[in-house]
Amino acid sequence: MEPVSKDIIERAARSSLYFRDYVQFVHNWEPRPHQQLWVEALQQLADGTLKDVSGNPTRKLMILAFPGSGKTDTMCEYNAWVIGRSCLAGEIPQIGYVAYADDVAMIRSVAVRDTIEYSENYRLVFPYSIPHKDKRWAGHEWFLWRSDWSKKDPTFRSAGITGGILSYRFPTLITIDDPHDPKNMKTTHQKDEVWRIWQTTIKTRAYEGTPIVLICTRWAEDDLAGRLMSVEKDWHVIHTPVLDEFEESMWPSEKSGMGFSTRSLMELRRMDKEAFLTQYMALPPSSVGDIFKWWTFGPRPVRDQIDRVYQCWDTAYTKKSWSSYSAMVEMVKLKNGRVFVSDVFRDKMEFPALLDAVMLKHAQAENYWGSDVMVLVENKASGAPVVDMFSKGLPGRIRKVDLPRHSERGSQQKDLVGRAAAISKYFETGHIILPDTFEPWKDEYLSEMKAFPRGQYDDQVSATLLGLEYIYPARTLNADYRLEVSYEGWGNA
Numbered sequence: 001m002e003p004v005s006k007d008i009i010e011r012a013a014r015s016s017l018y019f020r021d022y023v024q025f026v027h028n029w030e031p032r033p034h035q036q037l038w039v040e041a042l043q044q045l046a047d048g049t050l051k052d053v054s055g056n057p058t059r060k061l062m063i064l065a066f067p068g069s070g071k072t073d074t075m076c077e078y079n080a081w082v083i084g085r086s087c088l089a090g091e092i093p094q095i096g097y098v099a100y101a102d103d104v105a106m107i108r109s110v111a112v113r114d115t116i117e118y119s120e121n122y123r124l125v126f127p128y129s130i131p132h133k134d135k136r137w138a139g140h141e142w143f144l145w146r147s148d149w150s151k152k153d154p155t156f157r158s159a160g161i162t163g164g165i166l167s168y169r170f171p172t173l174i175t176i177d178d179p180h181d182p183k184n185m186k187t188t189h190q191k192d193e194v195w196r197i198w199q200t201t202i203k204t205r206a207y208e209g210t211p212i213v214l215i216c217t218r219w220a221e222d223d224l225a226g227r228l229m230s231v232e233k234d235w236h237v238i239h240t241p242v243l244d245e246f247e248e249s250m251w252p253s254e255k256s257g258m259g260f261s262t263r264s265l266m267e268l269r270r271m272d273k274e275a276f277l278t279q280y281m282a283l284p285p286s287s288v289g290d291i292f293k294w295w296t297f298g299p300r301p302v303r304d305q306i307d308r309v310y311q312c313w314d315t316a317y318t319k320k321s322w323s324s325y326s327a328m329v330e331m332v333k334l335k336n337g338r339v340f341v342s343d344v345f346r347d348k349m350e351f352p353a354l355l356d357a358v359m360l361k362h363a364q365a366e367n368y369w370g371s372d373v374m375v376l377v378e379n380k381a382s383g384a385p386v387v388d389m390f391s392k393g394l395p396g397r398i399r400k401v402d403l404p405r406h407s408e409r410g411s412q413q414k415d416l417v418g419r420a421a422a423i424s425k426y427f428e429t430g431h432i433i434l435p436d437t438f439e440p441w442k443d444e445y446l447s448e449m450k451a452f453p454r455g456q457y458d459d460q461v462s463a464t465l466l467g468l469e470y471i472y473p474a475r476t477l478n479a480d481y482r483l484e485v486s487y488e489g490w491g492n493a
Contacts, residue, residue, distance in 0.1 A: 004124065012124040016088055019043045022081045023074075026121045032259075034250040035070060037238050038063055038215075042078050045211050045236075046085065052234045057397050060235045063215040064282040065226060066242040068260070071215045075113040077178050078213075082173050083116065083144070084126030084153065092146045096170035096205060100181040102160040106140040108177060114221035153390045161194055167396060169209045176214045176224075185219045187232065194224050199461055218282045224285065241456075242280040262434055274447060281456055289450040291420045294428040297436040301340050307333045309342075309365060309373045312467030315354060315460050326354050327459035329445075331467045332369070339426075339471060340433045344441040346460055362397070376470055378462070401466055417453045423468050431470070 017023040018037050023029055031039045044050040045061050052058040065071050079095060086093035097112075099105035103414075115122055116129050123129075135143040136154065144155045155169045161179045179198075184190045206212060216225055228235060242265055244250050251259040269276040278284040314327045329342035345361055347353075358375065365373040378401050426432050432444065445460055452461045 008124065012121070015121075015125045016085065017043055017366065019046065019078065022125065023077050026080075026119055026125060027077055030405045032070065032239050032251055034065075035074060037240070038065075038074060041236060041238055042074075042213070044080060045213070050236050052236050052427050054233070055236065059209060059211045059285070060232070061211070061213045062225060062228065062235045063213070063240065064218055065215065065240040066240065066250075066280040066282065067217050068185045068258075069240060069242070069360055071217075072108060075175050075213065075215055076108055079080050079108075079156070079173065080114045080115045080122065080173060083112070084122065084129050087128040087144065088126055088174055090147070091172070092148060092151050093144070093155055093172040094168070094170050094176045095156050095172050096168065096202075097156065097158040098161055098163075098176045098179065098202060099158070099176070100161055100178055100184060103164045103276045104157075105158035105160055105177075107158055108318050108389070109142070110139050111425055112156060113139075116144070125201070126413070134277065140356070147420070158473060161197055169207070170205050172209055174206055174210060174212045174215070176212070178216070180216065180219045182219075183323055185223065188222075191222055195227050198224060198228075204259070204287075208263075217279050218284050219278065223283045223284070236265050239282055241282055242348040269399075277447075278458060283451065283454065283456050290454060291417070291424050291452060292427050293424075293450045294430075295446070296427075298340070300342065301332055301435060303370055305334050306335075306369065306371065307335045308466050309333070309366060309369050309371060310376055310471065311358075311361060311373055312376045312463045312470070313358065313379060314462040314466065316348075316459075325457060325459040326357070327463045329352070329460060329463040329467055330361075330365060332470065332473055333434075338433055339468065341445075341464075342435070342436075343439075344429065344445045344460060346441075346444070372397055376466055378466055401470060416458060416462065416465070419465050419469070420452060423465055423472075426468060426472065 004114075007329070007371050010024045010335075011021065019042055020031065023031065023039075041050060041061055041063070048059075050058055050061060052060070052077060063071070079097065083093045097105055099108060113131075115253075116126075117410070130279060132143045134144045137143070139159045139259045141154045142156055153170075157168050157170075161176075161184070172485040175419055176198075179194055180191075184194060212234075214225060214459065216223075218225060220226065229237060238252070242250055242260060244342055247262070249260045249262045249265055253259040253261045253264075265276075265280065270281065280369065310331045310333065312329050312331060316326050323346050325346055328345040329341060332340040332342050334340060343361075343365070345357065345358065349357060362373055374397055434446075448455055448460045449464070452458055
């Protein structure tokens with residue numbers, strides 16, 4: 001055996017203590033930026049210092065990440081590290097690994113097993129992790145040498161979510177790596193079955209102190225991760241979307257071919273936005289809606305039913321923020337007091353293009369409805385210039401709306417949630433009507449409204465609230481929230 005340098009000995013010693021050092025020394029890779037929080041949380045889980053959302057100690061870690069983010073590689077390496085630490089401490093490791101199918105879980109098992117058997121650096125770090133091939137050394141189940149052979153359960157057991165993991169207990173670690181695939185997500189019954197297996201099988205195989213890791217891609221609002229977040233509040237949850245807040249790839253393409261370019265991600269989003277939000281952004285839209293749950297559909301009104309038409313703009317003109325979309329919701333106030341949502345526009349634009357869009361949409365609406373169209377713009381940094389630029393081009397037809405920020409009460413997002421809750425009653429009572437025909441904007445609009453406040457965007461929500469608070473001002477006023485409209489020089493409503 002070749003002599004081992006002092007540097008190697010020091011790296012091996014650190015690797016036995018720290019997961020980050022381990023993956024660098026044994027597996028020869030550096031955690032990518034999007035994996036940094038994973039590594040930190042996995043270390044805390046192993047050290048017993050992980051906290052849930054309320055700050056209480058927890059042994060449950062949930063990582064929600066995009067396809068191809070390195071979830072499985074990270075967890076295979078983590079399982080090998082946990083086994084080695086357990087052996088080094090004189091314990092008898094017993095680990096369960098669950099995936100969506102038996103053969104998929106077995107591939108993970110073989111990766112962990114082969115690391116222990118063949119990696120020289122692993123043996124330097126964890127010399128007491130010794131294969132016992134005479135006992136069992138299969139793909140899905142295997143044993144290491146142990147001090148107490150009366151312990152019947154294997155060192156490692158892998159299985160599909162519906163596989164035969166029921167007869168074992170796993171005090172050291174349970175990993176659930178992508179419990180869903182398209183085959184077990186087709187029906188509510190299939191999703192219910194995965195939930196039942198978690199409650200009656202997987203969960204019961206753990207001891208009170210067993211660490212549990214769920215790492216997965218989202219598939220639907222009511223997948224296993226969604227139900228756990230809704231029912232069990234003692235999870236530490238890490239949300240890893242593929243795009244950061246500046247709409248840049250969290251894992252830029254590498255020379256090795258790994259990663260995603262921002263351009264390719266934008267193309268994926270363009271082709272199937274709902275699937276992209278669900279799987280790549282880990283933001284599945286609500287099938288019912290968190291705040292906006294009730295929807296009324298009807299035919300387009302005719303001109304003699306119309307009282308007034310409004311185009312409500314939530315404006316922005318920078319391309320450097322994930323929230324920098326300008327959105328317009330066109331609302332037709334009917335003589336019977338209801339509101340018909342007749343058009344929605346949303347795009348990311350620099351200021352000149354935004355001004356052109358305001359003028360174009362206004363001209364199209366006046367031509368279609370044959371009456372004056374009032375433009376409402378929130379009086380904020382990007383909205384005020386729009387009003388100022390078009391006050392002469394649209395005399396009497398544009399208004400800036402001032403909304404209080406309530407910074408002392410919380411963030412702007414919380415203010416938006418409060419406003420949405422107050423206005424949602426008009427959707428519930430059928431006051432707000434959407435077209436009952438196909439419209440190119442309708443699915444995207446409904447998706448954002450249903451997903452709010454958990455969705456990626458809220459521009460169309462903001463524009464909707466701006467218009468409805470203006471149309472129904474007396475009914476939305478209260479002591480804590482007031483709609484203020486500046487009338488100077490704008491004519492009559």
